[in-house]
Amino acid sequence: MEDKYKEIPHKTIERLSQYRRALQIYSEKGKNHIFSHEIAALLHITAVQVRRDLMLIGYSGSLRKGYDISDLIMLIGNIIDSPNGQKVAVFGMGDLGTALINYFRGRRDKLQITAGFDISPEKGGHKIAGIYCYSVERAAEIIGKEDIRIGILTVPPDQADDTVRIMVDSGIKGILNYTPAPVEVPDDVYLEEYNMISSIEKVAYYVKEQK
Amino acid sequence: MEDKYKEIPHKTIERLSQYRRALQIYSEKGKNHIFSHEIAALLHITAVQVRRDLMLIGYSGSLRKGYDISDLIMLIGNIIDSPNGQKVAVFGMGDLGTALINYFRGRRDKLQITAGFDISPEKGGHKIAGIYCYSVERAAEIIGKEDIRIGILTVPPDQADDTVRIMVDSGIKGILNYTPAPVEVPDDVYLEEYNMISSIEKVAYYVKEQK
DNA sequence: TTTGCACTGTTAAATGAATAACAAAATGGA
DNA sequence: TCCATTTTGTTATTCATTTAACAGTGCAAA
Ligand SMILES: NC(=O)c1ccc[n+]([C@@H]2O[C@H](COP(=O)([O-])OP(=O)(O)OC[C@H]3O[C@@H](n4cnc5c(N)ncnc54)[C@H](O)[C@@H]3O)[C@@H](O)[C@H]2O)c1
Ligand SMILES: NC(=O)c1ccc[n+]([C@@H]2O[C@H](COP(=O)([O-])OP(=O)(O)OC[C@H]3O[C@@H](n4cnc5c(N)ncnc54)[C@H](O)[C@@H]3O)[C@@H](O)[C@H]2O)c1
Numbered sequence: 435m436e437d438k439y440k441e442i443p444h445k446t447i448e449r450l451s452q453y454r455r456a457l458q459i460y461s462e463k464g465k466n467h468i469f470s471h472e473i474a475a476l477l478h479i480t481a482v483q484v485r486r487d488l489m490l491i492g493y494s495g496s497l498r499k500g501y502d503i504s505d506l507i508m509l510i511g512n513i514i515d516s517p518n519g520q521k522v523a524v525f526g527m528g529d530l531g532t533a534l535i536n537y538f539r540g541r542r543d544k545l546q547i548t549a550g551f552d553i554s555p556e557k558g559g560h561k562i563a564g565i566y567c568y569s570v571e572r573a574a575e576i577i578g579k580e581d582i583r584i585g586i587l588t589v590p591p592d593q594a595d596d597t598v599r600i601m602v603d604s605g606i607k608g609i610l611n612y613t614p615a616p617v618e619v620p621d622d623v624y625l626e627e628y629n630m631i632s633s634i635e636k637v638a639y640y641v642k643e644q645k
Numbered sequence: 646m647e648d649k650y651k652e653i654p655h656k657t658i659e660r661l662s663q664y665r666r667a668l669q670i671y672s673e674k675g676k677n678h679i680f681s682h683e684i685a686a687l688l689h690i691t692a693v694q695v696r697r698d699l700m701l702i703g704y705s706g707s708l709r710k711g712y713d714i715s716d717l718i719m720l721i722g723n724i725i726d727s728p729n730g731q732k733v734a735v736f737g738m739g740d741l742g743t744a745l746i747n748y749f750r751g752r753r754d755k756l757q758i759t760a761g762f763d764i765s766p767e768k769g770g771h772k773i774a775g776i777y778c779y780s781v782e783r784a785a786e787i788i789g790k791e792d793i794r795i796g797i798l799t800v801p802p803d804q805a806d807d808t809v810r811i812m813v814d815s816g817i818k819g820i821l822n823y824t825p826a827p828v829e830v831p832d833d834v835y836l837e838e839y840n841m842i843s844s845i846e847k848v849a850y851y852v853k854e855q856k
Numbered sequence: 857t858t859t860g861c862a863c864t865g866t867t868a869a870a871t872g873a874a875t876a877a878c879a880a881a882a883t884g885g886a
Numbered sequence: 887t888c889c890a891t892t893t894t895g896t897t898a899t900t901c902a903t904t905t906a907a908c909a910g911t912g913c914a915a916a
Contacts, residue, residue, distance in 0.1 A: 443903070445902085445903065446903095447850055448847055451842070451846040451847065452840070452843055455825055455840065456827050459802075459825070459827070469863070470864075471863090476827040478836070479904095480905070482905060483904070486866085486903095486905090488865090489865060494864080495863090495865090497864055497910090497911055498911090498913060500863080500864090501864095514849070516849065520849050520852070520853070522849075529747065530744045530748070532740065533740040533744050536740065538845075542846075545845065545849055584848055584852055607855065608848040608849065608852035609848070610844055610845055610848050614670075616667050622855065624851040624855065625689070626844055628839070628841075629662075629666065630748060631666065632659060632663055633837055634733065634821055635662040635753075635756065636658060636659060637820070637835055637837050638731050638733075638756055638819065639658055640819060641818045642727045642731070644818065644835065654872075654873070655872095656872090656874095681893080691874080692893090693874080694874065696893090696894065696895065697873095697874080699894095700894090700895060705895075706893085706895090707882085707894085708881055708882050708883085708892085708893055709882055709883055709892080710893095
């Protein structure tokens with residue numbers, strides 16, 4: 435059963451998350467069912483791709499009505515969520531960290547930002563955007579106590595290396611790095627990096643080429 | 646010449662942008678040359694991948710010293726930048742929009758955020774984070790006048806559709822959508838979407854699977 | 857009832873991307 | 887001088903992902 439899910443391609447995992455998001459928005463319009471080509475249109479991919487992905491997770495739609503939206507949302511949840519939820523910590527409670535916390539709030543129930551860490555004394559000890567902000571010195575303590583495994587890195591670039599070390603030593607097993615600095619992690623820590631400059635440079639490149 | 650570049654794979658374009666960023670950080674340490682395996686280590690990929698990418702853009706390194714960093718930065722610039730630069734507008738000057746502008750400032754010279762648009766009256770008419778903020782009604786006028794082709798979308802999700810329409814009608818040819826709402830664009834507009842929830846769900850999934 | 861239609865689910869083929877393999881070149885030391 | 891070492895540039899191969907093809911199915915309309 436678990437082994438079956440191991441075979442799900444990385445790209446499919448990414449899309450499943452996107453399907454769910456799109457389905458949630460769609461279901462708020464009062465719809466109960468959706469066809470593969472409708473999902474495809476929302477995400478700008480092909481209907482075949484959608485059906486193939488859903489095949490991989492073993493979900494069958496109704497032939498005439500398409501897919502049951504709430505069933506599908508639930509099934510995607512079974513695959514990508516942890517049954518008991520996972521906790522997330524933010525390192526660096528500046529502009530971006532705060533924006534992310536606000537954005538995140540209320541969107542996912544199995545994934546919760548439960549702690550923030552910052553080096554600045556005036557941020558420590560009280561809540562920012564509803565999240566308690568601790569001094570980084572207490573990282574190991576809090577992360578251990580709360581069993582946090584996932585960390586978001588939004589410190590200044592020159593602090594990235596040191597902060598990652600603290601995160602890893604504290605028990606973090608997955609890091610989402612928003613810093614432009616390349617960082618190092620041990621093999622057993624999953625690292626995902628995002629850089630806005632690369633995204634916009636890609637847009638710029640294809641705009642340029644298109645002319 | 647231009648046709649040659651057409652063949653560069655999407656993934657390579659993405660990596661070129663990342664190479665440049667890493668190289669810039671690296672060169673600040675006083676280094677002039679770098680080996681493929683050093684670049685690879687920074688980005689957590691293989692040295693072969695790096696060499697293959699550089700082969701595609703026709704850059705040759707020195708056999709014993711590796712690649713000349715400033716030459717390589719320049720060559721990557723020749724490929725992904727526009728010679729005369731490109732201007733970028735931000736739609737939605739809220740928390741995220743402001744954070745992005747601050748982050749962007751001074752990082753790229755061929756790519757400049759030159760205008761912001763917002764619906765809120767108290768934001769219009771003055772500068773936010775150093776960028777002049779206009780009312781959205783003036784989008785077509787300003788974008789036409791300044792010849793802006795690239796737009797970043799950071800309005801609230803329920804405003805995404807309408808705002809994209811305004812952007813497209815104003816002449817925007819490439820959109821980076823930070824909104825969780827799926828949006829529609831004509832064929833001749835390049836659309837790149839980013840959603841932080843998907844990124845973190847991916848991290849969460851692989852953290853879960855790893856245990 | 858039967859035919860046509862619009863879907864799904866699945867296998868097969870094609871495309872795209874990453875990796876492996878290796879020849880060629882430069883350097884330093886034996 | 888020549889050999890061992892190191893690294894590049896490139897072709898060949900493998901692997902991953904997407905797309906195509908198509909059979910099967912339920913429904914609606916004739
Ligand atoms: N990926 C993107 O698209 C993107 C966009 C904007 C910013 N960024 C990056 O995100 C990071 C944060 O950006 P920001 O605009 O929020 O900056 P910011 O200066 O507003 O916030 C940084 C925060 O980190 C705290 N901090 C500093 N050193 C620390 C340490 N050692 N440990 C813990 N906390 C520490 C500071 O007190 C501050 O609160 C920067 O690295 C920036 O380059 C990335
Ligand atoms: N992709 C991500 O990782 C990520 C992270 C955080 C937020 N977000 C999304 O980015 C968007 C902005 O987030 P935020 O935290 O900055 O929100 P925010 O409320 O701080 O900012 C929104 C801004 O848009 C302006 N606005 C509203 N309607 C507008 C319209 N029709 N035209 C122009 N401007 C308009 C508002 O006046 C406000 O200034 C939201 O959609 C949010 O969900 C995405």
